Amino acid sequence: MGNAILPNNTARHGRKTRLAGRLLAATAGAIGLFATLPALAETLVVKNFTLIDGRGGAATPNSAMVVEDGRIVWVGPSAQAPVDAAAIDLTGKFVIPGLIDTHIHMGNVHDLTQDERFYTTENVEADLRTYASYGFTTVAVMGTDKDSVFAVRNAERAGRPTMTRLFTAGQGIVFRGGYGGVPGINRPVANAREAAIEVDAQAAKGADYIKFWLDDELATMPKMPPEISQAVIDAAHRNGLKVFAHIFYLEDAKRLAAQGVDGFVHSVRDKPVDKELTDAMKEKGIVQVAATLSREAAMFAYGKPAPQLDDPFFKQSLSPEALRLLASPERQKSVASAPAFPRLPGFFDTAMANLKREAAAGVHYGVGTDSGPPGRVAGYSGHWEMELMVKDGFTPGQAIQAATGYGAEILGAKDLGTIERAKWADFVVLDADPLKDIRNTRKINSVYIAGRKVRSVAQ
Ligand SMILES: [Zn+2]
Numbered sequence: 001m002g003n004a005i006l007p008n009n010t011a012r013h014g015r016k017t018r019l020a021g022r023l024l025a026a027t028a029g030a031i032g033l034f035a036t037l038p039a040l041a042e043t044l045v046v047k048n049f050t051l052i053d054g055r056g057g058a059a060t061p062n063s064a065m066v067v068e069d070g071r072i073v074w075v076g077p078s079a080q081a082p083v084d085a086a087a088i089d090l091t092g093k094f095v096i097p098g099l100i101d102t103h104i105h106m107g108n109v110h111d112l113t114q115d116e117r118f119y120t121t122e123n124v125e126a127d128l129r130t131y132a133s134y135g136f137t138t139v140a141v142m143g144t145d146k147d148s149v150f151a152v153r154n155a156e157r158a159g160r161p162t163m164t165r166l167f168t169a170g171q172g173i174v175f176r177g178g179y180g181g182v183p184g185i186n187r188p189v190a191n192a193r194e195a196a197i198e199v200d201a202q203a204a205k206g207a208d209y210i211k212f213w214l215d216d217e218l219a220t221m222p223k224m225p226p227e228i229s230q231a232v233i234d235a236a237h238r239n240g241l242k243v244f245a246h247i248f249y250l251e252d253a254k255r256l257a258a259q260g261v262d263g264f265v266h267s268v269r270d271k272p273v274d275k276e277l278t279d280a281m282k283e284k285g286i287v288q289v290a291a292t293l294s295r296e297a298a299m300f301a302y303g304k305p306a307p308q309l310d311d312p313f314f315k316q317s318l319s320p321e322a323l324r325l326l327a328s329p330e331r332q333k334s335v336a337s338a339p340a341f342p343r344l345p346g347f348f349d350t351a352m353a354n355l356k357r358e359a360a361a362g363v364h365y366g367v368g369t370d371s372g373p374p375g376r377v378a379g380y381s382g383h384w385e386m387e388l389m390v391k392d393g394f395t396p397g398q399a400i401q402a403a404t405g406y407g408a409e410i411l412g413a414k415d416l417g418t419i420e421r422a423k424w425a426d427f428v429v430l431d432a433d434p435l436k437d438i439r440n441t442r443k444i445n446s447v448y449i450a451g452r453k454v455r456s457v458a459q
Contacts, residue, residue, distance in 0.1 A: 041068045044425065044451045047078040049090035052435065054097035054404035054418035056397060059435055063095070067425040070160045070450035075419055093445055094433055096400055097419050098137025098426030100407030101382045103265045103290035103368030105144045106166075108182055111321040112374040116184035119146045127378055128152075128163040130317045132454045134379025135428040135447050138165045138407070138416055140289075140368070142244070142265055143172020143211035144182045150206050160450035165426075167411050169244075170202040172211035173232050175224035180213025180246060192231035199235035208411070210236035211265065213246040214256065218340055226255060233260045242412070244289050253277055263289040263410065265368060267351035269296070278361035287410050290368020291355040293388040294381045296348035302326050302375055303336035313442050314380045326375060352392045359394070366410045367403035383442050396438040425451040 047064035053075075064081040066074040074082055081087070106127040107119040124145075131139050141149070145168045153166050173195055174181040176188035189195040199210055212232045216223040229245070233256075236243035242262040247253045250271040253264060257280040267288070268277070280286065301308075308314040309327050318326075325331050335341070359365060367389070369381035386399040394402075408417020415423045427448050432440035447454050 042070070042451070043068060043083065043086070044448075045081065045083050045085070045087035046090050046095070046429075047081055047084070047087045049093045049095045049429070050433070051075070051419060052094060052096045052397070052400060053420065054401060054408075055420075056401040056405065059094070059433075065095070065419065065425070065427075067451040070425055070452070071415075072419065072421055072423050072425050075421060090429060092431075094430040094440075095419065096135075096428050096430065096434060096441070097404040097417055098428060098447070098449065099135050099382055099403045099441075100138040100140075100366065100411070100413075100417060101131065101136050101369055101371065101403075102140045102366035102407050102410055103142050103292060103370050104131075104139045104378070105182075105370070105372030106139070106141055106378070107146075107149075108144060108185075109372060109374055111319050112325045114182065114374055116146070116182050119148075119185070121148050121152060124149065124152055125163060127372070128166060129454075130378045131164040132447055132449060133444075134317070134382065135441065135444050136164060136379055136382050137426040137428075137447065137449050138167070138411070138413065140167040140208075140411055141169065142246070142370070143169040143180075143213075144185055144372075145170055146185060147205060154206070160452065162449065162452065162454055164449070165416070167208040167413070169209055169211035170205050170207040171198075172213060172246075173198055174213050175222065175228060177222050178213065178224055179215040179217040179221045189228065192227045195228045195231040196235040199232055200239065203236075203239035203241055207241065209262075210239075210241050210243040211246070212243070214252050215246055215248045218343075223252075226259070229256060229261075230259050250274070250277065254280065257281060257284060257286055260284075261286060263287040265290045265292070266295075266370070267291045267293070267354045269347040269350050269354075272350065273354045273357050275361075278358055278363055281358065281363045282361060286363070288355065288358050288363055288365040289410055290366055290370065291351060291389075292368055292370040292385075293348070293351055293355065293392070294384040295370035295376055296344070296351045297384070297388065298376050298381070300335075300341060300344040300348070303332055303341060305332065308380070308384075313383070314377060317377060317379055322374075352388070355389070356392050356394075359398075364406055364409070365402055366407040367399070383439075386438050386441060390438040396435045399438055400434060400441070424449075 044067040051060040051063035062078045064078040107124040108114050110118045149168050171186045174186045174188045176190040214224045244263045250268045369385050371381035389399040405417045429445040431443040431445050434440040
């Protein structure tokens with residue numbers, strides 16, 4: 001057929017050619033798929049891979065996908081692909097949707113030091129490229145961005161980003177004198193009126209959702225009072241935004257559920273969640289945005305020589321100085337001598353048990369890591385999070401669905417998260433089957449965002 005004369009490198013190099021557009025339109029017209037296709041289109045065809053589409057069903061061998069101008073226009077069996085010329089042959093490979101980390105921080109860390117002065121567009125974009133190199137093609141930042149984030153995000157949404165897509169809360173809401181945020185970025189609030197003003201300010205800038213912290217850092221700091229959390233929730237909803245909370249205690253989670261919160265960005269870590277909370281979450285559609293299991297594990301992992309310090313997949317995104325510090329016996333000793341250190345493994349165990357309980361009760365959950373702060377490694381953490389979920393009793397398929405389809409649902413990102421027609425072609429090509437071993441999500445062959453291969457730090 002005419003497809004055979006499609007220029008060979010159209011797909012790989014994304015060149016727009018009139019010929020390609022005409023051929024596609026002709027082919028498409030014949031099968032009624034591409035009626036509205038523009039005459040000039042950039043085409044990518046990949047075939048012969050096993051598809052794990054992010055919707056939780058069985059994997060589909062011998063799959064193919066046709067991408068036009070960054071969006072999926074066709075997905076199905078390779079033998080039925082409407083366009084075959086210049087297809088990239090992915091025989092033996094596995095394709096999953098681009099992964100979504102629903103709880104990160106970015107831009108504020110250099111080596112192992114966090115400081116708002118590091119927050120530049122350059123540092124933000126470096127972090128977004130790191131996430132992309134690990135297959136995390138979408139991240140949700142939880143309340144520690146400077147206003148410059150909106151220009152980065154808006155530019156991404158205006159076209160086809162070449163780095164990880166970001167969702168942002170702008171500056172999250174912190175109680176004055178209380179826990180949370182980054183000094184110099186977040187403006188703490190003292191009362192309900194100030195809280196509402198601060199929420200309105202984030203909404204006016206274009207925040208994707210509102211984030212607030214409600215915690216007393218193990219009874220060492222004052223906790224945001226209920227009238228302020230209510231004001232934050234009400235103001236978010238008045239602005240048409242979802243509102244997600246940092247919590248630690250079961251009782252706080254219950255009160256916030258009653259106050260109308262939309263999701264929690266950490267697990268309850270002081271006690272087992274009970275039926276009262278899971279019932280409330282189910283009834284009101286409150287989601288476990290992030291369980292941050294890898295965060296709880298990272299809190300005590302570096303109190304001794306951690307095995308991942310020798311793992312190239314871990315090391316590839318860290319500076320030599322950060323690695324040196326994590327491996328230094330002095331730092332390990334200082335981590336292990338923190339007053340709360342002996343309690344940290346217990347918080348991790350409680351988080352693991354609670355995610356399991358919530359899932360069993362039918363609560364929805366994403367994969368979120370709280371990565372970004374010192375020692376909580378961008379990109380790597382998400383793969384660790386999925387591994388911990390499987391150790392927790394989830395199937396690899398459930399962990400992948402949480403990190404893709406569910407993550408997109410939580411963010412209200414209708415054109416992300418699954419490999420389906422009309423969605424953005426954000427996907428990860430793996431060299432081994434992640435449904436057999438969740439650690440195979442680390443065997444990354446290539447990463448695509450909006451139909452274009454993005455650079456990997458390993459390259
Ligand atoms: Zn966080």
